[in-house]
Amino acid sequence: MGVRKAITGAEAAAEAMRQINPDVVVAYPITPQTPIVEQFAKYVADGIVDTEMVPVESEHSAMSATVGAEAAGARAMSATSSQGLALMWEIVAATPGLRLPIVMPLVNRTISAPLNIHCDHSDVMGVTTVGWIQIFSENAQEVYENLLLAIRVAEDTRVQLPAMVNQDGFITSHAVEPVEIFDDAAVRTFVGVRPLDRGLLDLQHVRTIGAMVLPDYLLEVKRAQEEAMMHVFEVYAEAGKELSAITGHQYPFFETYRTEDADAVIVVLNSAAGTAKVAVDAMRALGKKVGLLKPILFRPFPYAEVRDALKDVPVVGVLDRSMDFGAYAPVYTEIRNVLFELDRRPTTQSYIYGLGGRDIMATEIESVFEELLSGKLDPEHQRYIGLRG
C-alpha cells in the first residue's frame, strides 16, 4: 500500500516523474504548469533523481531538445500548458511521426486571445489530430497514476508514440488533495527502463531519423503510424492490469458512473466529471435516473466501447470545455460519431461550459440533467452553461 500525501495535481505529476526517473527533462515554465517543473527541479537539485535537467529559452526549444534526447535513446520528458504547447506545436506535431515515446503532462489552460491563465481545453483540443496518445485525469490521484501508465503504453515496442497526460489548470494542478503515492520500488519495477530497440547513439546500428519522405512513401508511413495508435488499446489494457496489482485501481478507457438504467447521461472530461458525480448523486437521491460517462483515453478514442456503454441511454448530454468555432465541439463530435452506427440512436445535446476557467457548479449540471430529461433539446445547436444574455 502507498503513502497518503496532501499534494496538488502538479506535485502529483512531479511525484510520478520522480518515480519514473527520466534520463532527461527539458522544460520551460508556464502558468499553471510551473509547479510541476519547480518541484521536479528540487528533486534534481537534491540528487533524488538521476535526471539531466535542461533549462531552455522557450517551449519550442524544450520539445526540440526532448525529441533529441529521446531519439538518442534516453527516456525524456517535458511539461507544458496552453501558449507553451502552442509555441512547441511544430515539434509536438513531428514527434509521433518520428515514433518517439515522449510522455508529457499537459496542464490544460485557455489558449489566447483573449489572454487568460485559467482552465479550459482549447490547448489540448488543438493537438488531438497530430497523433499523440491523449489521457485525461479527473483529479491529482489520476494524474499520478495516468503518468505511470502512459510511460508503459507510449514506450511499448508495439506503440512507440508520445503521450500527453491532461489535468485541469489550477482546479487540479493547484488544489491540494490527498494522493496515495505507491511504493517506489514497486513503481520503478513497473515503469522499468525504456525498451530500446533503436537509438541514434547506437554506433553498431547507425541510422538516420527525420529524413524527408516524398509522395512515394508518406502514405505508407502514416498508415503504419495509425496501426501503432490502434495497438494502444491492447497495451493500455495490459499495462493497466499490471499497474492494478500495485494500486488496486482499475484503468478502463472511460469511467461510467451510475449509468445502468439511466434515462440521461452526461459525458464530460477531467475535473468537471467529479462535479458531475455530485450532481448525479443529488439527482439519484430525488429518484431521477441519471449517470455520467467520463472519457479517459481520448486518443485513440474507444468508439466501439463507448457505443456499447451508451446504446440503451435515451438522452446523452455532452459538456465541452472548448469550442470548435463553426463546428460541433470536440467531445460532442466524438459522441455523435460513436452513436451513428446504432439503429436506435440516443438524442444528444451539446453544451459549452467552463471556458477561461469559469466555475461549473453541481447545481448547473443538475439543471442540465433536468433539461435532458425534459426532452426540450436541439441536437444541432450547442447551448452555453452560465452564459449572460
Add this chain to the structure above:
Amino acid sequence: MSERKTWQELELGVELPAATSLGYKTGGWRVLRPVWNASECIHCMICVNYCPDMAIPVTKSEEGVAGKGGRLFKGVVRLETNLDYCKGCGICAHECPTKCLSMIREEEAEQASCKL
C-alpha cells in the same frame, strides 16, 4: 527506389536504408541543361564547389587534360556534369570565370542529341 516497401514493413516509422538519395534521380526536374566547353575550362573548381547537388564529378589526372588556350591541366580536374542529379539551377554557369558553361533549354539539348 525500385523496390518500394509496404506500410507493414514501416511499422517503426521512417527508417530506410542509408544513401537512398543516390536512387532518387533529381535530374528529371531540370529545365535548363549546362553545356560544358572543355576547351575554355581552366579547372579552377569554382563550379564544383558551388554546385548545390555535387553533380560535377572530379578526378585526378597525372597525364593532364587540355583546357583553355590548349594548356594542359594536371592534378584535380572536373569531368562532365552528372545529368542524373543536375537540377539545372545554372549556378555553375553563373560563377564560371571563363564562361565555359552555358545553359540551354532541355528540349533543345534533346533535339540536338536526336540529330546526332
